[in-house]
Structures are given as C-alpha cells and as structure tokens.
Amino acid sequence: MIATIFSSPQEAEQAFYRAFERAHIAEMMAVWAEEEDIVCIHPGGARHAGLVEVRESWRQIFASGQRLKFRLAGARTYAARTICVHSVLEHVSVVGEQRSPTPLLATNIYVLTERGWRLFLHHASPVPGGQAPEETPPSILH
C-alpha cells in the first residue's frame, strides 16, 4: 500500500469524509496522525483516544453496513503553520433513505506531521431540533 501524503488540511479533510462515505477502514486510518493523543468523539458518544481505540470505533461504525453521504457547510477556520482547526456543519444523509439530512456539528483539527497533514481530533455532536444550525435560534443547555 502506498501511503498518501496530504499536502494541505483541505486534502486531509476531503480524504476523511471520502473514507467515511466509502466505509473504508484503511483509508480512514491513513488520514489520522500516528500519535497516541489523537481523539475521536462520535455524536452522543464517549471519547476514543489513541490509534487502537479510534480504529476500533470506526471498525464498529463501518460494520453496521449503513452508508452515509456528507455535505459540509459553514466552515470556520483557524490556520497556523503546523495546525489547522475547522468547525464545520455536516449535513448527513443515509444512502437509500429519503429523510432530510441530519445536521451535525464537527470540530476537526489537522496537524502537519512528517507524513503530511493528518487528522488529530474529530469531535462531532448533534444539533438540536433537526434544523440546520444556520436556522436554529440559540439553544442553551449547559
């Protein structure tokens, strides 16, 4: 297998969602930084930290057989020399279902490693009321 080198955070992000849509575990793990402090939080879920836990979380998701389709919107970015933060709205559809896409909020953090840009942290959470976040009035539940 030839390891892919992502030359920008955007390339890594495209590969992340492509691997997610394809439910392809090797492609998914090729996007992550090979560091023990990587963090992955799926919507409504616990935290998975380190390569072993993160890989297992994706294996379980992909094993469900459900195929998802993502449309991203509303990106907010903080870019530094070796790290890039993306806050994005994920509109997630289940392939083969007619329901409106589910809106989720994701914080994605990419870091520049010796092997190019990789994902260091993915934190996703549901948006209340099933509305697109742009249309949602402030809803404070802290």
Add this chain to the structure above:
Amino acid sequence: MIATIFSSPQEAEQAFYRAFERAHIAEMMAVWAEEEDIVCIHPGGARHAGLVEVRESWRQIFASGQRLKFRLAGARTYAARTICVHSVLEHVSVVGEQRSPTPLLATNIYVLTERGWRLFLHHASPVPGGQAPEETPPSILH
C-alpha cells in the same frame, strides 16, 4: 478594568472555568480571543460564532441563576507554538444539589494572541449513560 494577560493555555483554561463557576460575563469574555471566527458549542446546542453570539450565549446561561462546579479529568493535549488543543472530561455539579456530577466532553482550543493566550473554540457534548467516560464502553452512534 485591567485586562488580564494569560501567559499559558493552562492559565486561560483556569480562568475560563473560574468565570463559568462564578457566572461572570466580563471575566468569561476576557478569556475569549477577539476574533470573528471564535466558536462556542454548548452541550446539545447549536453553534455560536463570533463575539456577539458567543457573549449572548453565556449571558443566557448565566441568567438562569444556576451555579455550576467543574472538576476536570483525562486531559489530552496537542501543543504548538501559537495554539494548544485540550480534550478534557468535565465533571459538572450543580451547586446545592446532591446528584452525581454530569460527565461532559470538551474540546478547548487556545491561541496565542497579541494579548496573551485566549480561548478560540469550546465544543462540549454530553457523554451517554451518565457514566464517567473512563468507565464507559465504546458507544457508537454515528
């Protein structure tokens, strides 16, 4: 008012949770970077972006009169020269109530500005089952 300069991400994080516990809006906003791309996502809530929306979200939370107490655990960190990522478990208690603390997961991103370290992004989400995340088996809901 004398503006506080936080000389490390840790100092900024302490000030963030202290302002949260004190429900003090000026202290809270003094922790945030003065940038239009700042992002704040409260547990189960929509995204607030920019100083105006972020301030209003805290004003509403603090207006409830409920006082909270935070204990942090399980930090995972990525530190670069001008940015620092903290993934932390928040154990949140309501002051005056006897219930077990509620566990939440927070991604906090601090950036080095001309005025010291400031908070750029706070993304918090509930942990399923009411268990501390360390004790929670993987729960995949993506």
